[in-house]
Amino acid sequence: MPGTMPLLEIKDLRRAFYGLDVLRGVDLSVAPGGITGLIGPNGAGKTTLFNVVSGLVPPDAGSIRFDGEEMAGWAPDRISRRGLVRTFQVARGFPKLSVFQHLMLYGRDQPGESLWQAIVGTRAAREREAALAERAWETARFLKLDRLIDNPATALSGGQKKLLEIGRALMAEPRLVLLDEPTAGVNPTLQNEIGERLLELPRRGITVLLIEHDMGFIARLCNPVIVMAEGQVLTQGTFDEVRTDHRVREAYLGRRAA
């Protein structure tokens, strides 16, 4: 939308590893309220961009403004408390915990909660725990994981694990979620299911930026689509615009030929 302040605005973001320039001056912005796709050939720097934006890897240079606030170089927990949360390509987890426990764990680190209150079991802490449990249930229902809420997370299928990973991000009450390949390795039925859930997020006030290699999924969900290649943003537009852009084709073909 013209005139709308971007929710996320990245300028000239740079990061190298052992002399290899992986992010070579990334400029992009994400408007609030939609699902933006981030695509590009393997090695383009997409996951590294997520790592830097979420605070896992500090940038060498550049600016990351979220909702108008500069957060380049901040620690991950400070960033997520501000409402910018990411998921990982390979869902990480704790083998012994149930779906419910996983969700509760990720809802915890909220402003206003103190460990001391939790230890002494004040009324405020009990109320907070109850509210958190309600949110865990609501999140599980939203993702259709409620039937499985007491199961160990390890017993979930690959696709259900992906849903749980999204659920953990939602427990942090984000305003922006970065999803790294939310449907990689998932069967088509569950992929559709995940897509349907994601389409709901903007209606709940959650903006989405997602990396995906499945172009059908990108076409169905994402507008705009940002294309990265060799550590920079190559172009952006609707899926059809970028699909027919010869520079995008060359970037993909170039990598395959390499």
Ligand SMILES: Nc1ncnc2c1ncn2[C@@H]1O[C@H](COP(=O)(O)OP(=O)(O)OP(=O)(O)O)[C@@H](O)[C@H]1O
């Ligand atoms: N911590 C690191 N140490 C060294 N090199 C790294 C590190 N993180 C990323 N790289 C390198 O950065 C380059 C870009 O990787 P990145 O994973 O960001 O690309 P990508 O676009 O996400 O690719 P894919 O689509 O395959 O996931 C790769 O050459 C990778 O080896």
